[in-house]
Amino acid sequence: MIHVQSLSYSFGNHWALKDVSFSLAPGDFLFLVGPSGAGKTTLMRVLHGSLPVQRGRAEVAGVDLGKLKAGRLHYLRRQIGVVFQDFKVLAGRTVFDNVALPLYVQGMKKQVIQHRVRAVLRSLELDTKAQCPCQELSGGEQQRVAIARSVVIKPKIILADEPTGNLDHELGQRLMHVFHQFNKHGTTIVFATHNREILANTPHANILYLRDGATVVRENAPYG
Amino acid sequence: MFQFLGLFAQGCRDIFRTPWALCLTLAAVSLVTFLAGMFLMFVNTLEDQILRRQAEVQFQVYWDRDASLEAVHDAWQAMNGLSRLTSLRTFTPDAALDVLAQAFDGQVDLKEFKKDSPLPATALLTFMLPREDQKEWARTILVRLESFSGVSKVHYNPLRIDVLHSWMQFSKKGFWPVICFLVLVVGLVVGNTIKLALFQRRDEIEILRLVGASRLYVRMPLIIGGAAQGLLGGLLALGLLGLVHLGLQDMLNFPPLWVQIQFLSFREMLGMLAVLMCIGTLSSFVALKEG
Numbered sequence: 001m002i003h004v005q006s007l008s009y010s011f012g013n014h015w016a017l018k019d020v021s022f023s024l025a026p027g028d029f030l031f032l033v034g035p036s037g038a039g040k041t042t043l044m045r046v047l048h049g050s051l052p053v054q055r056g057r058a059e060v061a062g063v064d065l066g067k068l069k070a071g072r073l074h075y076l077r078r079q080i081g082v083v084f085q086d087f088k089v090l091a092g093r094t095v096f097d098n099v100a101l102p103l104y105v106q107g108m109k110k111q112v113i114q115h116r117v118r119a120v121l122r123s124l125e126l127d128t129k130a131q132c133p134c135q136e137l138s139g140g141e142q143q144r145v146a147i148a149r150s151v152v153i154k155p156k157i158i159l160a161d162e163p164t165g166n167l168d169h170e171l172g173q174r175l176m177h178v179f180h181q182f183n184k185h186g187t188t189i190v191f192a193t194h195n196r197e198i199l200a201n202t203p204h205a206n207i208l209y210l211r212d213g214a215t216v217v218r219e220n221a222p223y224g
Numbered sequence: 225m226f227q228f229l230g231l232f233a234q235g236c237r238d239i240f241r242t243p244w245a246l247c248l249t250l251a252a253v254s255l256v257t258f259l260a261g262m263f264l265m266f267v268n269t270l271e272d273q274i275l276r277r278q279a280e281v282q283f284q285v286y287w288d289r290d291a292s293l294e295a296v297h298d299a300w301q302a303m304n305g306l307s308r309l310t311s312l313r314t315f316t317p318d319a320a321l322d323v324l325a326q327a328f329d330g331q332v333d334l335k336e337f338k339k340d341s342p343l344p345a346t347a348l349l350t351f352m353l354p355r356e357d358q359k360e361w362a363r364t365i366l367v368r369l370e371s372f373s374g375v376s377k378v379h380y381n382p383l384r385i386d387v388l389h390s391w392m393q394f395s396k397k398g399f400w401p402v403i404c405f406l407v408l409v410v411g412l413v414v415g416n417t418i419k420l421a422l423f424q425r426r427d428e429i430e431i432l433r434l435v436g437a438s439r440l441y442v443r444m445p446l447i448i449g450g451a452a453q454g455l456l457g458g459l460l461a462l463g464l465l466g467l468v469h470l471g472l473q474d475m476l477n478f479p480p481l482w483v484q485i486q487f488l489s490f491r492e493m494l495g496m497l498a499v500l501m502c503i504g505t506l507s508s509f510v511a512l513k514e515g
Contacts, residue, residue, distance in 0.1 A: 048434070050434075071439065074433075074436045074437060074438045074439075074441075075436075077433075077434065077435065077436035078436035082434050082435075088427070088430070088431050088434065089431075090427070090428055090431060101431070101432070101435050102435035102436055105432060105435060105436055105437040105438070105441050106436065149435065153435075153436075
């Protein structure tokens with residue numbers, strides 16, 4: 001599902017990624033762990049096509065990112081769900097509109113959108129807040145909206161960049177449970193965090209430790 | 225198709241999401257367009273006056289003295305059918321002598337020449353000049369008149385055509401730089417508004433891109449917004465011009481001026497709106513490329 005080979009990325013003279021390699025099969029769960037500035041977000045952005053492949057090779061959902069034309073990028077992104085630490089929800093719009101956004105941009109029919117969004121909101125216990133503007137929600141609820149938006153497209157891959165970073169421990173654990181559920185259904189998940197406590201509850205996950213852009217340790221655990 | 229229409233509607237709706245920016249843009253576009261419209265009205269009125277007052281040219285045709293009167297009469301008849309001819313005065317040799325005698329107020333006796341007038345048959349033709357290519361037209365008429373049987377020479381005053389031509393050229397040459405300048409100003413105003421809209425909506429655009437929106441999906445509403453702002457600004461400016469014209473149209477319409485200020489033609493109004501929409505679209509496109 002994701003193949004990264006000798007991937008390096010520099011911002012000017014500073015190398016944010018140095019020769020990173022890993023491979024994920026469908027349904028794998030990968031933790032990217034490392035302190036701030038280790039290169040986790042840079043790696044996520046390269047995998048999402050927000051940054052170009054400068055050196056090495058990165059293949060996501062069968063697409064070679066180095067050869068992907070800018071005009072075709074949106075097709076790849078329609079297969080990838082993204083969740084960020086700062087939520088990135090449209091504060092003035094309702095929960096329903098936020099979650100439905102990826103389906104709107106794909107031009108899906110209204111009935112399909114209604115059906116899918118309602119189902120996802122139910123699964124994340126947001127159905128009672130569907131018509132609330134996001135600015136009226138708590139941080140945890142806004143993060144659940146972001147997760148709902150990322151899974152409503154039934155993605156092959158979810159890229160989660162420190163999604164629990166702004167949440168308290170209990171809320172973080174609850175959100176981790178949501179990610180586990182989607183992972184169990186076959187979604188590949190790449191989860192960046194600098195919080196090692198989260199790793200304890202996901203024993204089957206692969207772990208990639210990064211420091212200063214380079215792979216320090218790589219642990220592979222059998223799936224399931 | 226439905227998505228396209230949806231994006232179109234969204235583009236029109238979105239411009240009202242930033243009402244202050246919209247008001248400022250519309251004010252700027254309307255004022256610049258108003259200036260352009262006033263200038264166009266001035267040019268129209270100027271051209272109208274030039275054509276009305278100086279648009280006639282006279283050709284004097286002289287026949288050979290020995291030309292038969294029958295041939296001369298045939299030529300006069302044929303000349304009557306020439307296009308743009310407004311009047312034709314003809315003189316037989318005797319009639320020309322009478323006119324000459326009248327010019328001397330009877331102080332000179334020309335009766336002795338009556339039997340064998342030394343003057344040739346002549347015709348004085350007055351034409352309305354065309355709006356375009358006056359010089360070329362005059363040359364064509366000259367050749368046509370000289371081709372009539374028995375015609376000895378044809379006189380006309382090319383200076384009059386030169387003066388008219390120069391006025392028309394002046395109004396046209398002055399017109400385009402001013403219009404280009406105003407178009408540039410409109411483009412900059414709309415472009416900057418779109419940049420402002422992009423800045424205000426950068427989070428939304430970023431999220432749209434993250435969730436897989438195509439370039440068209442992100443850009444089209446903003447481009448439509450630019451075109452809509454151009455159109456709205458143009459309509460406002462035309463309304464303003466209409467009001468001003470209503471108040472000023474007869475301001476100079478009194479003796480001895482008799483100048484009626486001309487409003488824009490339907491074609492000019494449509495052209496103005498089309499140009500504004502194009503500028504709005506283009507400047508939005510450029511702003512998006514840079515943004």
